[in-house]
Amino acid sequence: MTVLYTDIGELVTNDPAAGDGSALGVLHDAAVVVDGDRIVWTGPARDAPAADRRVSWAGDAAVPGFVDSHAHLVFAGERSAEFAARASGRPYTAGGIRTTVGATRAAPVEVLDAGVARLAGEMRAAGITTFETKSGYGLTVDDERRALGIAGRYTPETTFLGAHVVPDEYADRRDDYVDLVRGPMLDACAPHARWVDVFCERGAFDADESRAVLSAGRDRGLGVRVHAGQLGPGDGVRLAVELGAASVDHCTFLSDADVDALAAGRTVATLLPGVEFSTRTPWADGRRLLDAGATVALATDCNPGSSFTTSIGFCIALAVRHMGLSPAEALHAATAGGAAALRRPDVGAVTPGRRADLVRLAAPSYVHLAYRPGVPLVSEVVAAGTRYAVGHHAVPVDGGAGPVDRAGPHG
The missing domain is CATH 3.20.20.140 (Metal-dependent hydrolases)
Structure with missing residues (x-):
């Protein structure tokens, strides 16, 4: 099944040819298509091909899996x-x-x-x-x-x-x-x-x-x-x-x-x-x-x-x-x-052919990783094509109303 991750406000690809010419290869208003555990397409969201499923990241930044x-x-x-x-x-x-x-x-x-x-x-x-x-x-x-x-x-x-x-x-x-x-x-x-x-x-x-x-x-x-x-x-x-x-x-x-x-x-x-x-x-x-x-x-x-x-x-x-x-x-x-x-050419970048590893940040830019030290900015993780939601809000212990965390295995 193919999945389109779209509405990415800022995407770090680590491919200068695919983005702004910097070492990070930054794309804005971007999208990524994943097929199984592989990336098959990256580019502007407006040009994204059709996929079996669509996931919007609502303007958040995304970076390669660490x-x-x-x-x-x-x-x-x-x-x-x-x-x-x-x-x-x-x-x-x-x-x-x-x-x-x-x-x-x-x-x-x-x-x-x-x-x-x-x-x-x-x-x-x-x-x-x-x-x-x-x-x-x-x-x-x-x-x-x-x-x-x-x-x-x-x-x-x-x-x-x-x-x-x-x-x-x-x-x-x-x-x-x-x-x-x-x-x-x-x-x-x-x-x-x-x-x-x-x-x-x-x-x-x-x-x-x-x-x-x-x-x-x-x-x-x-x-x-x-x-x-x-x-x-x-x-x-x-x-x-x-x-x-x-x-x-x-x-x-x-x-x-x-x-x-x-x-x-x-x-x-x-x-x-x-x-x-x-x-x-x-x-x-x-x-x-x-x-x-x-x-x-x-x-x-x-x-x-x-x-x-x-x-x-x-x-x-x-x-x-x-x-x-x-x-x-x-x-x-x-x-x-x-x-x-690790001499791993299959990871570390968001480009076609690489393993589908992506991190969604609850932030508009990767700069927030250093700009907001100690804050748990990771909100979703895609690891080898599998999507995990990561909770970073407190959950009431007395049954009161409040945001609910979600996390992947052992997360």
Whole structure:
């Protein structure tokens, strides 16, 4: 069945040829035709072809479905006390990861699955129609395999992160743990993953250890991703570019050589402003990267320790305020940039042939994503052609009259 979404006051297509010539390819008074899970037509509403069903979006703005290319959703427990301590002046280190490892190992599979379902539902309500998620809170062969099995029920973008930190039981045997990760653990996890990732950072894994794990994953057919430049300068960014990584994530501390390497290669610089907000660390310089010609993505990095948010709109607003991006650049990074970071040519834009992922905003323009930070502007989500209404009004609990929320699954 074909569906015509029409009366769109402002449509962001991410196709300059289809719109105003900008990177966002903005169309006004626009329409989109969807057939099944694909977009088959975009253009002025007055020129729209006939369809089996017509849906009016009453002059509201619409943007591509957001693409969140970095998240850690498979975990148990929470770390609000750690957040409060940081807010009181304690500096952030990677040590808190081990707290989540203990809780995750102890949790039944049903608890972990329910947690992913809840967070995936929050993401959909925020307009995220494609997301990646990692293992990394099990750090044993069985726990990492279990995490990826759960993740695969919710997204095909699953990442093996056995090299998150060295677990306590291997504290004095780092080499043995690296051998475990790139050997038996990778053997167990590779069938359930699309990507391999490493936390290449002080307190986690050095460049040689990271290279060993990433190369082994690449040899098993996995795409490469890297955490780097979060806690300080290092070799992770250039290692990522050298190995042809799809994305290197955080990029808070970059040398001129790092920026030049990103600008010259295909590796996307994924910025995670929720982390800087939560950890009170310096903000990544997105302006520097864009001016150099690098491709930039924005993602939530949803995790229980350093960025416990599923709000991509919040991350867009932070990137505009603190990372030097314009509202247009931030939206592009959270859609087309995320698609590039996942090497997904089927998402991230509203053009014929792409998957039918659209987000209706309760606003006249995409600029409101940064202009009205913290306000739940997403009112409808079309994900692979399926339409979901998202509630953002309070519902009386005493039976009184009032607006009624509607939400998609887990939303």
